[in-house]
Amino acid sequence: MDGYDKYAFEPFAVTVDLAVFTVREGALHVLLVERGQEPYAGQWALPGGFVRPDESAESAARRELGEETGLTDVSGLHLEQLRTYSEPDRDPRMRVVSVAFAALLPDAPEAHGGSDAARARWTPYGDARALAFDHDRILADARDRIGAKLEYTCLATAFCPPEFTLGELQQVYETVWGTALDRPNFRRKVLATPGFVEAVPGAARLTGGRGKPAALYRAGTATTLHPPLLRPTPEGRHA
């Protein structure tokens, strides 16, 4: 920015909107809140709120995340800025610029209507439609981004509890991408990437009672995947 011109300055409201995802029962879920006031009263929307004068958008997003999910410690959760939505007419009341974030949760703690949200609910991604404002668009963008980032980052571990099995990790990929993956190959690929996961020595977990107990892993220190873990081409992408 440049040129400090008081007359060029126009007041904007700045908000954050959050697309909070989790994997539950093999399906991607997103956290929605029911609006209490007009406009869009009674409709579902992404959680969010105003950025306060003394905080950054990131701080505001993390604060809202705690308020909406009821989690006491959200410091370790994955929170990622998506993009900013600034169409002049996106809010009928006034000029509101919204910084959108995507958050990934290991498992779904039951949401409780927080602060200013009438009700909060985990909703299967496919059922989240006709949201308030431009939240349909934001949600779709968030999902695209998450899916793409699974390919070349270690993001998937953010969906898992501190200790997890490779089967659980694979389920994250399969759920977000909506495709089945070959287990042996997935396993090799993950283990061949240094820093993606590290074994928890000796530990094992029974997977719902049935089957052989699986070894446990923790998230590693790496953040990017080289080479990437490409999703099977759905026979219609370029290349």
Added chain:
Amino acid sequence: MDGYDKYAFEPFAVTVDLAVFTVREGALHVLLVERGQEPYAGQWALPGGFVRPDESAESAARRELGEETGLTDVSGLHLEQLRTYSEPDRDPRMRVVSVAFAALLPDAPEAHGGSDAARARWTPYGDARALAFDHDRILADARDRIGAKLEYTCLATAFCPPEFTLGELQQVYETVWGTALDRPNFRRKVLATPGFVEAVPGAARLTGGRGKPAALYRAGTATTLHPPLLRPTPEGRHA
């Protein structure tokens, strides 16, 4: 966002900042402007300006791009939202939230100090330091993003004129990544990706007089690269 509370509403100024890149003489250049006013008077900064009440951040960015570069038609240029910078103290005067964009130009038309910019200048990326505000950070983020997107999108053609040779395209990759690529393999890879480039029938261009004339290509219709064109691992990345 949720909860229409007049008291929660705080006025923010919203600006756009642009990291405008071009490849010139085998080096990555970025467009900088010299600040005329305090704060940071006399220092270099990224071009940008206030978002007007009736336009989106994208519109503002494109408007500024035209004003700063002096280009009459910026409609076809690549403009991409990076992220939003919202630290409370990033501007000493007041609360300013800035939406950052990266723009890619085919070749460097000489910049002329536009509207509110005292002077504008193309600067080699490495020489762009000690910029005003948090622009060092924004610029570094922009460069990282561009480099990463070359791997899995067709972005590189945005650095090229409407018709270009494969050698020119390869130079874009080499310049942004700072690594040499094997020409035969690069060529095969590009041509094997449907929609990346399409041949201009019959046309050829002499490359600075010397050497065999090269075939000309246009940007194709694809936007993503599958599989990606990974940069040589600099022996220190994960995996």
Added chain:
DNA sequence: TCAAAAGTGTTGTTTGTACACCCATGC
């Protein structure tokens, strides 16, 4: 005739993919 840049061919290695198969547990 040489340098420079475009373009083609070839070969060995790596990676990915699709399986078949064994292991440990609960019922």
Added chain:
DNA sequence: GCATGGGTGTACAAACAACACTTTTGA
């Protein structure tokens, strides 16, 4: 035993990387 999910092996195919070689131009 058998179903279920974890884990290993293997063989074929595709992709990648390195580099030798040919072609066409200007000087």
